[in-house]
Amino acid sequence: MNSSRPLTALAITALLASVGRGSVQAQPTPAELPGKPAPEWDAIFAREKGWTGADGCYSVELGAGRTLWLYSDTWVGTVAEGKHAKGSRLVNNSIGLQPAGENGKPPKHDSLEFYWGKPGKDGKPRAWIEPDLPPTDPQAAGKNWYWLLDGCMVNSPGGEKKLLVFLMHMGRKKEGGDGVFNFRMLGGALAVISNPIDDPSQWKISQAANPHSRRSGTDDISWATALYLSGREGPGEPGTLYIYGIRDVKGLNKQVVLARAPAARADDFSTWRFFNGKGWSGKSSDAVKITDEAVNEHTVERVSFGGRNHLVLVESQPVFGRHVLVRTAAKPEGPWSGLKKVFLVRDLENGEHKRFTYAGKGHAHLSAPGELLISYVINSHNFWDMVGDASIYRPRFIRVPLGAVFD
Template structure:
């Protein structure tokens, strides 16, 4: 069945996103930035206190249980839109129905990207196609599909811009696929209709989809060079908020270059999806730890510059679902791609999401609809005493 085949590919990508070895390393900070110990964000020793099942986890779970739209997915980026709306952005997505016993029928629709729009306690699923025949928001190419990444608004909030990674099949087998290139999917922020799908830089084997962060006159673009066994953060930037309007520049470790191939490895051990946000007078990177195979560790790193170096890692949380000793008692359960939601930050309290999946998706994701849903954790960062 085509949906099952696509889903298996999604699970395989989640697994690869966690496999890594090595010790985190970093490059030098920007020449015009303060040094690695010259801001309080880095000078301070931070401790973390985590509270699971933070909002909107219960809301999304209850909505999923109705089986009337979205019933599970991964990626879990969020952007605030006009009219009091938040759009939750998902890659691989299951749609309803849900059986009374909490399982899903094998005929449940499966698509590679979707939105869930939240206004207060009201949720609505947005897909392509029709209610009778839902499809991905971005039509897949003939031999592949698109997964969504980081997003932001542009053009004074009129556009919702979502980085879309194109993957392609290379054969009939479960592992016969590869990343192909990077795109920007531009949606009308009111109607959420696709306006444009345009290519963005893809020449340096970097998936420029991990995070978008506005700082001053620039939008910083965080990508991952995914070598399977090792994953490295890279940083680019563009003047303004429109990733299509101005030339990109790439951090070389010493400055900025117009040559994408000059992009430097900034940090090893990041996940394919992570976040970089303002923290006090510096920056905070939140990521799943990919220096361990199928890790349960969510880490925070600190820097005085948006380009690193990233130092003083702090464990923010350990995901309780992971592995044979986890809450499902299932060795196939994995967790991955944790990141922050800065628009929902409250003082020193972060909202961190992560994804849950199974290496035996053909069995587990149909037997228990609760597995393939994002989890949300409130993490309070406090200065150590």
Template sequence: MQKTKKQNILAASAFAFASLLMAGCTSNTEKPAEEKKQLSLDSVSFTAEEAPEWSRLFKRTFGWFGGDGIFAVTRNGRENPNSSAGSETIIWFSDTMLGEIGEDGKLKPGYEMIHNSISVLKGSEPDSNRINFYWPKESGKNKSLFVPNTPGTGADEYYWMGDGFVNQARNNDLYIFGYRIKDTHDGSPFPFKEMGNTLVVLPGNSQPPFTSQRQIDIPFFLGKKVDSTGSFGAGIFVNTKEAGATDPDGYVYVYGIRGMKKELMIARVEPASIEDFGQWRFFDGNGWTNDLTKIKTVTDSLSNELGMMRLKDGRYALVFQEEGLGKYVAMRLSNSPVGPFGKVIRLFDCSASVAEDKDFFPYNAKVHPVLSQPNELLISYNVNSFDFFNDVKEHPQLYRPRFVRVKINE
């Protein structure tokens, strides 16, 4: 009897111990139901509205009064939402208009265009007293801030600027992608073509107008027709711990656009190796390869400039202008920086901004994570005209960024 009782106690103890082991094992391997649920890549609950306080920041009447190609980074290299609150924000533009707009709203004689410029905003608020615009002058003449000066540069080329990042692995130097552009004078609506791709490097903590800079040819498509090969620099996602990424893997993801369908191609590299092009890897649809010829495009209907931001729920939001010049600011969602990407989600109709003239069009929408909130995307898009040099005289403030605020509902 004593033996049986003892056996029962031992058996019960063993069962209890095994149950604890199983419970412990279960708690380590099983995810809560809410974590198991896969969020949709084809839909999201959101509200969208204009952000007039940000649009007004770039509505100016003297000096710098217009520009496109707007990209923004913090000087300290943080890329996560609202990181601008603790740092200066460097904002750069491509083609830039300089001059004076009269009280009648018309452009005064003497205006001019340079090909790029920069501004510095102190803090995270759109305060006109805390932003300054910069471009160099030589002998009293306005000049572009960045001028192509690489072995691959041809005659009469100029820069439009792509995305960039502050490289904390290389002395906080600012790396900006440059597009070498040449006018074609062929009478087409877009009388220019891209000739090649470079990196423009500004020393860490240097000040405008950044006279000390290095320029490096990107060799991948050097000497080839960019119309068919595409180029890199349309957008960047810095997925490093130092930049504030929530799930860092130590890489900078560099997005490029190829062809008329605006297809997305992706490269990545560790920040410290950004100038060693042999260390770059290219996404082939399944993984990473050092063979550029195997790169695959992963989605389409995008724009030549775009932005990537990780949402609070873990999804990645790729923001762009639908089909390049479409009327919608749009987004595709993914569970990783490389896809697969969901369907186009239209966020905002830009029609009101271009209704004044039949030649006006919106383009190159992108999210600015450093100026956004964790679940609130601050997005800019540009407005231009197919008859630009005539329309800008009558509507001189058409050519500037407009801003939209998109709130993701939790």
């Protein structure tokens, strides 16, 4: 197996975890943290053939009870004796389709279907979606690819359903380089699926570059790291898609910024407006921080508790921390509460191989009443540790009582 691509993937996952700076509020001891493992959900993604692991793990309601899972770097192949077997490959992204079921309960193991790209001329599997756009950065060298960010099902202006999947456009820093950090964000993009009710193998997909995502070297912004679609019950204005982004200022401090657009026209980037602290501006450069201590992957979930609707932001602890964190707000722009620890990830020691956790995400529409289902991923700083232990680098789940989120 060619290790140059997987090593790059591992380095990127390390980057996603190694973000943010600051302190988390004083919290209970680990024994008192409210999150509890959900092994019945873990088991759904423990697979030995085909799709055998991935990170990312956003979930999107497709309607009629169906859920779309969005993954970034993905193992495709077989698992033998607990290891990724010879011939297994890492592709840059994949998706999963979960049928309708009862909220709070996982589907049957064999009911999930996974999709990635058809084999190339070399016979090897490929990503579900590959760029058909030129890199936004003309200095980009060599291969470029997509990671999947958040997605959302919306109505088009004519009333038809369409699926939006936002993308992070990635590439190498230097052609021919083999360093594990030989990568960079090139910009953002959007995939629009015009027939999302059909089988994913029949989807009609168009791509468009996101002009609001930018890389300057000192003030990079990636949009759609989380989405929130406001309905009649709020919070927020009905029919509005709130689009969260991450501003990566120089250093390790990452900030959350916010845009909004009419949901039916959110794929028209000219309709986006950016929160400037007082109102909504048509200039993306006016976007201001709504909170910090952020990471590149997070979700914003609407939950009902205490007779009111609230928003909950879910993320993994920055800078290789060991905790899953939440913060809350009454409105999409905040003010947001301080971060609260809800779970300690313990399975991070494996002899000489140091592991880390990242990719914390909430899945409110799959949660049991009074709870929030949350996923996270464990990975290793050593690529061959990941190859040799297929039990990591796949989604793991916890259940968090809402009473503990809002106490």
